[in-house]
Amino acid sequence: MSAMTETRMKALYFAWVRERVGKAEEELNLPSTVTTVGDLIAWLSKRGGGYAYAFEKPSAVRAALDRVHARSDARIAGAREVAFFPPMTGG
Amino acid sequence: MITVRVQKGDFDAGAEAEALAHGRTDVGAVVSFVGLCRDEGGRLAVLELEHYAGMAEEEIARAAREAEARWPLLGVTVIHRYGRIAPGERIVLAAVAAEHRGAAFAAAEMLMDYLKTRAPFWKRAISRDGGVEGWIEAKGEDDRSAARWGAAD
Numbered sequence A: 001m002s003a004m005t006e007t008r009m010k011a012l013y014f015a016w017v018r019e020r021v022g023k024a025e026e027e028l029n030l031p032s033t034v035t036t037v038g039d040l041i042a043w044l045s046k047r048g049g050g051y052a053y054a055f056e057k058p059s060a061v062r063a064a065l066d067r068v069h070a071r072s073d074a075r076i077a078g079a080r081e082v083a084f085f086p087p088m089t090g091g
Numbered sequence B: 001m002i003t004v005r006v007q008k009g010d011f012d013a014g015a016e017a018e019a020l021a022h023g024r025t026d027v028g029a030v031v032s033f034v035g036l037c038r039d040e041g042g043r044l045a046v047l048e049l050e051h052y053a054g055m056a057e058e059e060i061a062r063a064a065r066e067a068e069a070r071w072p073l074l075g076v077t078v079i080h081r082y083g084r085i086a087p088g089e090r091i092v093l094a095a096v097a098a099e100h101r102g103a104a105f106a107a108a109e110m111l112m113d114y115l116k117t118r119a120p121f122w123k124r125a126i127s128r129d130g131g132v133e134g135w136i137e138a139k140g141e142d143d144r145s146a147a148r149w150g151a152a153d
Helices: A015-021 A037-045 A049-054 B013-021 B055-070 B101-118 B140-147
Strands: A007-013 A025-030 A062-065 A068-070 A081-085 B002-007 B029-036 B044-051 B073-081 B083-085 B090-098 B121-127 B132-135
Touching (some): A007 A015, A015 A049, A037 A062, A037 A081, A068 B055, B002 B055, B013 B029, B013 B073, B013 B090, B029 B101, B055 B073, B055 B101, B073 B101, B090 B101
Antiparallel strands (some): A062 A068, A062 A081, B029 B090, B044 B121, B073 B090
């Protein structure tokens, strides 16, 4: 059942999150059990390797859904693009 | 009017500030802030600024609209560079025109506080001896500065 309700989403990674994950972007097929940004972080972490390293401290990573800042409890339903990055240091 | 540019190349800070009041007689104040790359006591060779194309422009525009909603502004120009930037070079411009200086000063400060904590840019320092010093960490004081304006995460 879950395979039929998979959601496709583009994921982008920036700065040290990108370096740890080892890629700048990818397409994700998310099971229906992943409903929030926090769920997605936990799901990615379970892939191990660079993902586990990038998200070892979830509070250190920020997220955006369709280019708008999103908290970990934000629902991902309907979003086409998710991005993960460290706290920003522009300006 | 809001002008936002995210670009690799340098900008003319004086001309940008000038343009905000050019040809009009209602502007009484233009405040222009320029952020520069400093050499950190001679240790820094260059900064590399990574950004999230698309979101960077949109997030800066959101901050500019918030400033416009809060103060009676007559123009806002924000330019932020990305890529490699050497000490002494300009990184960012926040210029604001208003009838009176109070609004212009406050809006320029709010814009910079928002940019530092909400605009998707990340600085990586490369040291003079060729070694990479790594990603610059966000400062708590920037979060506290942004919180003054009621900026939510």
